[in-house]
Amino acid sequence: MTLCVRLLLALLLLPAVPALADSAGQRPAGAPPQGAAIASAHALATDAGFEVLEQGGNAFDAAVAVSAALSVVEPISSGLGGGGFFLLHRASDGRDVFLDARETAPAAATADRYRDADGKLDREHSQNGPWSAAIPGLPAALVHLAGEYGQLPLSVSLAPAIRLARDGFPVYERLERGYAARREVMERYPGTRAVFLAGGQPPRVGQTLRQPDLARTLEALAARGFDGFYRGQVAKDLLAGVRAQGGQWTAADLAGYAVKEREPLRFGYRGWEIVTAPPPSSGGVALAQMLQVLAGWDLSRQAPAQRAHLTVEAMRRAFRDRTFYLGDPDFVHVPVDVLTSPYYAAGLRATIHPDKATPSDVFSGRPTPLEDEETTHFSIIDAQGNRVGATQTVNLLFGSGLVPPRTGVLLNNEMDDFALLPGQANAFGVMGFEANAPEPGKRPLSSMTPTFMLSPDKVAVLGTPGGSRIITMVLLGVLGYADGLGAQQVAALPRYHHQWLPDVVLAESGAFDAETAARLRGMGHVLQLPGDTVSGRGSSHSWGNLQTVALDRRTGELSSGSDPRNPGGKGEVRALEAAGK
Template sequence: MGRTLLGSVLAASLAFVPAVLASGSAAAQPAILSGNDRVHPVAASHGMVASQEARASEIGLEVLKKGGNAVDAAVAVGFALAVTLPRAGNLGGGGFMIVHLAAKEGEASGKIVAIDYREMAPKAAFRDMFLDKEGNADSDRSRYSGLAVGVPGTVAGLAHAHKTYGSGKFTLAELIAPAEELARGGMAVSDDLAWSLGLAMLRLKKDPDAARIFYQPSGAPYGVGDTLVQKDLADSLQRIADEGPDGFYKGPVAAAIAKAVTDAGGAMTEDDLAAYEVKEREPVRGSYRGFDVVSMPPPSSGGVHIVQILNILEGFPLAASGFGSAETMHEMAEAMKLAFADRSEFLGDPDHVAVPVKALTSKAYADDLRKTIEKERARPAAEIKPGDPAPYESAETTHFSVVDADGNAVSNTYTLNFSYGVGIVAPGTGILLNNELDDFSAKPGVANAYGLIGGEANAVAPRKRPLSSMSPTMVFKDGALVLVTGSPGGSRIITTVLQIIVNVVDHGMNIAEATVAPRMHHQWLPDELRVEEGFSPDTIRLLTERGHEIAVKTTMGSTQSIRVRPGMLTGASDPRRRGAATVGY
């Protein structure tokens, strides 16, 4: 298989075909669901990819059709999104991946592993580096300077997944090839990309390389249908294809990244890049009404708090009270508050602090927390403190889900943090740098960009990974995979993924219904119940009467989900963001 193996995917614009309802037979040709279209579940019987960008989904599907497994497809999608969705897909960021390898003949069970390729603070990082001379948290330092940039993990993470869990039928170079071809040959700018470049123009134009790459010589943004060429990024991808991760973490690319960070006021070195390590961790596991939930462990807070909230909700009859009722929403909001209060105190990088995962996810602790929830009154945030779970033991992000014909699956969430990260391209590389270190607690008790409060457990330290809300998640029933899901959305990732699970398990929704249903979110502080439009005015009135401060705001998340049934896969891409696609065959 040559370097142009998957190039046929790129030769023509995508042809969209009608989606197939879950009750229908699988289509002989790929079934594609665009985030711009009315959402029906897409059905397939062999394999499926759901991502936030249609071309990347097609690239992953082509890998499956050529005999690759879910991990092979996920790696190809991950590299492709660095080209097609540059505001979130990345080489210069990091993330988390859950891999499920289905049991082979003669095996009692399969394998599930959590791959942590989260960014790390450089060796020179120190606890108070985001404070000004008066000792106050300085958001410019933590979000827009070189100090904000963590050592990227994406290339190492994708390469590790391929080497350890890939099918062996594809080289890493073959999986990178479609992304390189798109970057070098140019691609038509989608409406989503044109929109995001317009929004980011003032910030990106401050950086000469970003301005040169992402805007026309006249300075105008690229419009829909214009051709965007990313030659520098193509060269970086070529180097990674030829040399493996060393092509990124050593040599000219590493030198350019370290220099760009230093020039912007940071202190990253080539040694920091060379020292980066991927970590395999034991996933967080929980149970909910007979289903098993598997999600990402710390330094993600997502898995812990999804399980914790589900444990609390298990004591309430949500199916009886119904989706969107004041009773259901009140109980969910109160459970969310309790979990986010605990997040502020106990969660951090497990390589640096002791995180009480077992205690936080225990049914007994949830029973105690549930007793504090009042049926007719919303407890003010001031009354809620982090609990006692002892004993110890982006919004601009993007998610994709993959399931193959053998039942292997990948749930992957990765990010640059803000849209286009810190807004700096390492000269000559085409690689956007992250501003992920804003996810540390710049100063305990001071909110970050997403309003999240952090404590000592998430303080800055050398070679430490900042806490994240990214929550790639899978759900099983009697050992069989039934759901693969995840979402971007900053702090709202946790509650978005939670609601996909609740909608499917408690409310019996199909995957499209679960995806489009209006969402809610409470994170303890700020003390407001954030809701999307679509809930009944009567429900909002009843919640207000109980003491909830209602804030109707923009949509939350962009879930990419696959529902697994015997002989049938159904999937849906969230319509909340443009350009997404679920494809299957």
């Protein structure tokens, strides 16, 4: 069914569309927050954020501290060699803004570079080493965030991360396990060996991992801002390290990087206003489609199997549109207004059978005219009411595996997020076509979905890692808040996922009881539960690492939720004397 036909169906079904949420400007400000709340994937990063708040910083300064600390203590998930998205709300004027610090393709990285002699996708080039690495955006984001929105100099907000890199931190089980999974690639490169084999052995739980080169790079960033990373000695060392391994980054690639400020997406869901990520994230568009499709039903009144069926069908349709329409809006036309329209959602809703699964091959698999443990997220609300939702990544475990010598910077492998070969799935099993093809300076499509939720009584900030499953995990988190759950309950919700192709519903342990699973199968859904081997793909027992904070607008009470799947995370509320000053 073409986009135009579905839009026509939507217009016929206009009366079924629920009213959108009131705009934020029509809501009372409510009680001020009682202190500050931070939730992140590592306790040391959460502590870094509070340390900066205690020195008179605001949520944006704390975000610099948390982001940089995660870049040190979670190299498995993110770092200065990667990128991210920062969703910001400034309380003083009510402004919401989306900072796009997604990595960009170097000029030499054309699609032909990623094909083997037979014309097939060369996964060695797309996922490992210098050709897999795009130009990092996270350092530029930290400079921009501090300069435009923070109250403290970078030397203060980066101090906790510099200390963690210089003095070290205890290796934890997830880091040890991730290194073992990527060891063969990591140990190809002398710069990487110097960091992770500094003691002669790979990282082990309880050992102290020190990164003196990374500390010096952070110090250069603190002292010289953008030029401390993208020009000067650090830039020279990055270029030399990439070229030594056969890559072709240039000084112009680095110096030409720029953070983009974009307008967030906004839409309503049953009395809530949702503020979320625009392209080049695919998450916000997909979230708008799924929630507005589901707004046609009161999910709280649905039986578990029926609720899951409707939710899976909304996921299926959103991921199909993601495949063909979404890309970097600076390079391709992305029909955001159509795809996020409640009228279009009504047309999608009309194609859902109430009791039967829609086979994915019913929808055209041809183009039509028109972030597991990888990635990390943190959420912050300060005493002024400023808030930050940030998701950052190096893509797969330890990114490309390449650390250019003398930098301590582990480079990403985000080139794999481009549609390097049209119709060929990437490492997360999602496909793309021309809209997401690589071009010099272009940003690959992402699933990262930092999100705000606002109602007359509540504000919530949430997000998670998880590759393509980020989008559906955020969806389930939004539905949890809409059902009245608290922050910790939302962080612990069981998860399931469908992404159009393959036509399989993946689920965590405990996501469906036996009766619900049987009913879904009876509707025609193919379920893959932990231990199953449908289509040769295992379903993990647990996914993601959702971090969320919330504010009760009536009382000013703050709450936080840190995913129990990751015992190293930390969500905390503190009444700080200097918080928010």
